[in-house]
Amino acid sequence: MKQEVLTFIKKHQLLRKNTTVLVGVSGGPDSMALLHFLRSLKNEWKLKVVALSVDHQLRGDDSLADLQYVEKTCKEWGIGFVGVSLDVSSYKKKHGISTELAGRELRYQFFGEQMELFQADYLALGHHGDDQVETMFMKMSRTASSSSFQGIPVQRKFFTGYIIRPFLCITKEVLEEYCKENQIDARIDSTNFETDYTRNFFRNKIIPLIKEKNSNIHSIVQHLSETLSEDEQFLREEAGKMVDELIDFDGENGNVSFHADLFKNRDQALQRRAYHLILNYLYKDLPKDLSYAHEEQFFALLQRKNGNVRLDFPSDLKLENSYGFITFYFCEHHKAPNLSYHYRLDIPGICVLPDGSTITAGFVEENTEQDNFSCIFSTEQVKLPLHIRTRKPGDRMSWKGLNGSKKLKDIFIDAKIPLSARGSWPVVTDDQGEILWLIGLKKGQLTSQRLKGATIQLYFEKGKL
Structure with missing residues (x-):
């Protein structure tokens, strides 16, 4: 076993000599085998090894006894030890989450604190190949996105260093045999045999059936997890570039906007990941009721070309398609800006609009050719x-x-002008309120068709702001 694990460590560059390694130890066979294994490398690799043990206070005296067993063993093996008792039940009630999630959050919070305290390089955890198989099959049963279909990472950044899992290359059976060979009398958590928890159901009911057909399933699943992770990392990097190029993030108002046609021109795989990057930007924590059904609604919205359509997402997030212009915003933060203005236009003179556009007025001696951005009358x-x-x-x-x-309003609708642009669209009127020119769209029907008196010429030039 030792050589197989060392080969795995070398392949993934999981461990360096002259470093500090914290080890999450529950007292069970997996973590005790890991602690023993790292102890065997301690002198040769010049490692500082410290065991971290957590009593979740969920099994009364048994869970406390597990912690005490780890502490006693560490003294016998000459390994540093830090233990803690955590009130998982109270944390669970306070935050309204599952027991599993509450225990994990508190446990990793403790691990992070110790990483910083020791300025540790690694936090080693005893997850093994069977854990990886369980994780992948659990995700297969409830995940509809390939980007979420990944297993337990071999290594990931964590506080001052990295979380590493050197045992993902071997099975629980191998670890149990290792414990026997090295006379490690590990503690057994009786709740591992219950099927109330999702993972235990897969562990005790599903995985044994699969292993009957392929005892090497852990190696296959580990390879699948690694290749999926590599592919996903590349696609996310490409999606990040796409987002940087196409998406406008309004940090002040918490809005996100982009043109649907530009978004749709990119590969579908990048579109999906860009969509999730946007959600991760907008949501502090992704809502539990956000699902793949919302993703399907987003892509249906993306295909709309006419009119204004809005979707309601969890936590008051709104998605709006206004003639191909997509906007994400939260109702509580979304306040329509005051875009209205009213200026007097002197002749000759220039009027500068809030967006930097200009309207120039002057007298001319003869009629000139007109277009959508010029207008003439007497x-x-x-x-x-x-x-x-x-x-x-x-x-x-x-x-x-x-x-x-x-x-x-109907002219704007017919011209497919987005709602966001209508509030600031310039309208030219005379002193009696008669609309002479809806710039770029329509020129008014004047009472008299004859050009008498001095001729007025208006020019519109779009601003660059």
């Missing part, structure tokens, strides 16, 4: 002075060829 056709403003409720206008008038 002083006899309008009541001066002119005004530049944003729309008002009930605004209507008419134009050549239209029978009657039409609401500006």
Whole structure:
């Protein structure tokens, strides 16, 4: 066993000489075998080894006895020891989480504190190949995303160093045999045989059946976990580049926005991961009721080309598609900015709008060719002075060829103008409120069609802000 584990350590570069290694030790065969194994390397590798043991106070005197057993063994083996009793039940009630999650959070909090206290390089944990098989099959039963279908990592960053799991290459049977050979009288947690917990159900009911068909399943699953992790790391890096290029993060208002067409041009695998990166940015903690069904709703929303559609996500997160412009925002933080303005336009003169756009007015001697961003009329056709403003409720206008008038709201809808742009869209009126020009969209039908008096020319230039 020792050589197999050392080969695994070397392959993954899990351990260096002259370092401090903390070991999570429960008193069971797995962790006791790990502690014994690292003790056997202690002198040759010049390691400082310290055992960390946690009493979760869930099994009364038995769990305390486990901690005391670890402490006694460490004294016999000449290994440093730090133990703690944690009130998992109270923590569980306070945070409304499962017993398993409460125990894990408190345990890793303690581990992190000790990592910093010892300035440790590694935290070694005794997870083995069978644990990996259980984890992968558990995830297979409840995970609908390949990005979440990964096993227990061999190594990951943790406080001052790394969590390492040198035993993922071997089975529990091998560890139990190791304990017998080295006369390690490990403690047995009776709750491991209960099936109330999900992991124990897989451990006691499912995995034994699979191992009957393939006793080497742990090696296959470990290889699968590693390759999936490598692939996922690459895809997430590429998705991160995509997000940097396409997504606009408004940190002040907590909003995220992007153009659907640009997003959809990227590979589907990157789109999915970019979607999850956005959610991780917006949510402090991902809601428990956020599921793959929400992912499907997002991609359906992404395909919408017309109108304004909004989705409701957990914790008041809203997703909105306004004519191909996607916005994520929380209702509590989303306050529509005051985009309205009203300016008098002198002739000659220049009006600068809040977004940096300009409208230039002047008198001309002869008519020039017009486009969507220029407009011409005479002083006899309008009541001066002119005004530049944003729309008002009930605004209507008419134009050549239209029978009657039409609401500006309907003009915006017909032109597929996003809701976010309508509030600041410039409208030119005369002094009596007659809409002369909805810039870039429509030019008003004037009462008199004859150009009498001085001719006024307006030019619009889009700002660069």
